[in-house]
Amino acid sequence: MSTVLTTVPVLDMSTARNADGSFDEDFITALRDAAHRVGFFQITGFGAPDGTTQNLLKTLADFFALPVEQKLKLDNRSSAQFRGYTRLGAEITRGRADSREQIDYGPEREVLSEIPADAPYLNLQGPNQWPAEFPQLENVAMDWATLMNQVGSELLSALAVGLGLPQEYFAEPFDHAPAWMGKLVHYVGGGIVPEAGTQGVGAHADYGFITLLLQDSVGGLQVQPYGQDEWIEVAPIEGALVVNIGEMLEVATNGYLMATIHRVTAPPAGVDRYSVPFFYSPRLDSVISPVPLPAKLAADARGVSDDPENPMLASYGANVLKGWLRAHPQTAQKHYPSLLK
Ligand SMILES: O=C(O)CCC(=O)C(=O)O
Numbered sequence: 373m374s375t376v377l378t379t380v381p382v383l384d385m386s387t388a389r390n391a392d393g394s395f396d397e398d399f400i401t402a403l404r405d406a407a408h409r410v411g412f413f414q415i416t417g418f419g420a421p422d423g424t425t426q427n428l429l430k431t432l433a434d435f436f437a438l439p440v441e442q443k444l445k446l447d448n449r450s451s452a453q454f455r456g457y458t459r460l461g462a463e464i465t466r467g468r469a470d471s472r473e474q475i476d477y478g479p480e481r482e483v484l485s486e487i488p489a490d491a492p493y494l495n496l497q498g499p500n501q502w503p504a505e506f507p508q509l510e511n512v513a514m515d516w517a518t519l520m521n522q523v524g525s526e527l528l529s530a531l532a533v534g535l536g537l538p539q540e541y542f543a544e545p546f547d548h549a550p551a552w553m554g555k556l557v558h559y560v561g562g563g564i565v566p567e568a569g570t571q572g573v574g575a576h577a578d579y580g581f582i583t584l585l586l587q588d589s590v591g592g593l594q595v596q597p598y599g600q601d602e603w604i605e606v607a608p609i610e611g612a613l614v615v616n617i618g619e620m621l622e623v624a625t626n627g628y629l630m631a632t633i634h635r636v637t638a639p640p641a642g643v644d645r646y647s648v649p650f651f652y653s654p655r656l657d658s659v660i661s662p663v664p665l666p667a668k669l670a671a672d673a674r675g676v677s678d679d680p681e682n683p684m685l686a687s688y689g690a691n692v693l694k695g696w697l698r699a700h701p702q703t704a705q706k707h708y709p710s711l712l713k
């Protein structure tokens with residue numbers, strides 16, 4: 373008999389390690405349980421200096437208040453890396469427009485000069501697009517990414533330990549040039565993007581390893597744990613991060629950890645919502661092999677979701693490019709016409 377889950381667990385990261393530096397057993401058990409049963413949890417105590425989250429959200433609100441012509445100078449349709457600004461209604465999830473505008477960004481790197489035909493995802497390495505006349509956006513966003521990479525690394529070490537593996541088990545694919553992705557998002561009140569209806573962002577799973585999300589106090593994020601019809605609201609907690617498991621960890625653990633489906637309902641008319649998802653991700657060329665789970669955990673692995681609309685790929689680069697092509701059809705048509713069906 374299973375019980376319907378109605379809330380997502382909250383964990384305090386400051387209790388993750390004992391005084392001697394080893395991981396705390398109770399923390400590890402609670403983390404594994406949350407990641408297995410729900411695939412979503414919130415964390416407090418992750419080391420953000422005072423005022424960081426408020427300042428980030430305020431800077432986002434100021435940026436998105438700029439005239440659309442100014443934001444369109446950063447149009448992501450000009451970026452083969454899908455970086456920069458996506459205007460309202462242009463992103464598509466589950467075949468429908470989302471009620472959000474956003475900036476996508478990642479590690480600032482040179483584009484690669486030679487890309488093998490069987491690795492088109494290597495085109496995702498390249499530069500960001502930032503507003504020169506609003507430099508604080510780049511500063512706060514890049515500082516946030518530095519902190520999120522630290523938190524992501526620590527959580528992935530703790531998850532490895534929870535799976536009975538050495539803490540550095542997942543670390544190698546993150547060495548050298550990890551392809552993390554940051555998003556700065558503004559959801560607009562219902563009605564502003566009529567074709568979106570009440571969809572803030574449609575139901576989806578995230579592609580990478582671990583997503584770390586800062587949300588403001590408006591709410592609207594909902595998750596659907598494995599095997600449950602009911603959606604759970606992720607109630608905003610000031611200064612906390614929402615954490616969820618991405619498809620790479622679902623594939624690697626044969627579904628012991630789950631890339632749980634989630635969505636955002638558009639805020640009510642006249643209300644704005646801001647959020648900052650961060651996708652802690654490995655190198656584009658990494659391929660994730662199955663994890664040797666202890667028998668007790670392997671017995672609880674549920675297999676990998678079999679959604680014909682969303683095949684999960686063990687190649688990180690291929691999995692992430694698949695997601696970009698689907699979500700940004702105009703950018704895809706311009707830069708990757710031969711990859712579209
Ligand atoms: O804004 C949120 O609360 C969630 C966004 C999200 O799920 C995503 O961008 O992948």
Ligand SMILES: [Fe+2]
Binds near residue numbers: 576
């Ligand atoms: Fe997501």
